[in-house]
Amino acid sequence: MQEKEVTIYDLAERLNISATTVSRGLQDHPAINIKTKKRIFDLAAEMGYRSNKFASNLRRQKTNTIGVIVPRLNSLFMSSVLSGIERSVNNAGYNLIISQSFEKESKEKTNAKTMFNNRVDALIVSLSSDTADFSHFDPFLKKNIPIIFFDRTTEAMNSTTVVIDNFKAGYLATEHLITQGCREILHITGNIDRNVYADRLKGYKKALLDHQIDFREDLFISNDLSEGAMHDALIAHVIKRKQLPDGLFVTNDSAAAFALTILKGAGLRIPEDIAVVGFNNDLISRVTEPPITTINYPGNEMGERIARILIDHLDGDGNPDLNSQIVLNTDLIIRASSIRKKTYE
Amino acid sequence: MQEKEVTIYDLAERLNISATTVSRGLQDHPAINIKTKKRIFDLAAEMGYRSNKFASNLRRQKTNTIGVIVPRLNSLFMSSVLSGIERSVNNAGYNLIISQSFEKESKEKTNAKTMFNNRVDALIVSLSSDTADFSHFDPFLKKNIPIIFFDRTTEAMNSTTVVIDNFKAGYLATEHLITQGCREILHITGNIDRNVYADRLKGYKKALLDHQIDFREDLFISNDLSEGAMHDALIAHVIKRKQLPDGLFVTNDSAAAFALTILKGAGLRIPEDIAVVGFNNDLISRVTEPPITTINYPGNEMGERIARILIDHLDGDGNPDLNSQIVLNTDLIIRASSIRKKTYE
């Protein structure tokens, strides 16, 4: 039942030419006569030939595979990025192996090892929130396998990074809240060892500074952004203590949506009591009541950008200057969760 | 700079034994003396040896890779399933290649071809919504490569399928609305050539029947569940025509959330005017106002189940009875979007 696999030797035998010629013919090598190529392709199609990637990889020491390690797949942002990467990379003849770290350094290390053993030609990484040690990427560097970090990056390794301007985004979000009359703006974000959160925080602080508002430690919370964490943060630290801020800037839309729900559950009005701004422009930010003001995060564009850089590098002559810092632009998307002043006042 | 790759021949030479013994030693072959094994492992670690999967795959004609094709990654349900699959499959020493069809048959076909050429040991598929032709799976069948369909399945190929009881789920959702006093229940779902939507529709119809409510064609809409489609469906067909239903059962939570937002935007009260039930128990169903009653879809469990079946098959003696139909249980999760009667009435 199991059909025998067709090899270039089978094709060669049937065509009375050498396997070499078949191999070159299939690769459209210029040295092969066009008529011969046609005969090869025709027979290959007829016999249902498929190239054996392992033999090819083994010989060429290249896999045409790119590994991706991300914290999680389940956000609109992440799947947009992946979508962008996949499209570009596929067109260039590469495959993707995708894995999730589930925000854990240990899983990220395991994934990296797997990618390494699978001999990916390049690695694309968005770091897990608690990754502090980067030694799992050393093997790639040693073998000159390019790594690109995006979104959650690090300066600890000087690879290429692709990010948005998180500082600006944090600034815009905060300034918007200030413009809307907020003076006590709570900022809830992730592990500030991560660039994205650190930079947003810097933007937040700068906006406060520029508007003569003092930064207050008690208006800054760093947690894992889970529903439970948001609940604890808002209920225990804010609501029960009657330290009601008048603005809330949360570092992602899911967490912002949790926050919104929790605050409403506590009887607060959004945006009248507390104006809320999220981050990412995930679907979820548009279906809450009120919909959430957020930062647009151009995932697709980011993905395509990443792919292009890698492909140019891999298909080019591998020039080693693969450590540029690419910063994409972002915008603020204003929705009802933060509008407290008429624009035509 | 580029470090030379260490092979079993390097190890063999250093240990003064044959490559054969090294190979067997690394595989923990019983014929190899335990002391020899230790020497091999120690040296391997010291020299930074890594197995070359291509050479191994080439020789063994097996890749230890499992392919996954899904419509999209960006739903809590899908990423739960993948998470479940990945965990189990990783433990058993397999890798995953994941790709998205973006709900398009053409992309699904391309993905399938890629998987085939990458010689995955098995394929896991949730069909794109418009896949009507299944010939892209034929090559797998011919080569006895197992395929498991989950969620979006087909009976056109007799492979193993893993699904939830969509009929029951549809029934429960509908009956719940009826219990809440709804009599004109609009059902919006996807392409009913797909089992999931067809079965939910059957459940919907049966529930109506059991409660002496006639099925009305005008209370059934099949579309692509996008925001635009929901908008068109609700605005054009329902609201403008003043055919106000009193219940709405939407086949996934994102679409239900869109619907909720659109209806509220049109001035309708949920659940007083229209009670709403979604499907999947995605995060989004919990943050709308009101939160949406939905069907719990145990993604993780489904993923682990799929992985177990495959691994048992692959690691076992490949007994060919790989065409069972597995149906997982589901529940209704009641939230405010559908509660119109006090439970203690």
Add this chain to the structure above:
DNA sequence: TATATTATTGCAACCGATTGTAATTTTTAA
């Protein structure tokens, strides 16, 4: 001590494609 068992290890072919170099054929130039 001789012989039979059992435990270890190694030889050599093989998986299927790729590629430097050489050989052959075809085309062009003299």
Add this chain to the structure above:
DNA sequence: TTAAAAATTACAATCGGTTGCAATAATATA
């Protein structure tokens, strides 16, 4: 018509493990 140049094609080694079978070493049995 013949030598030189260009176009095609083929030989054979190579990539790095894997595995059937033979060979050798160690241990047990008579």
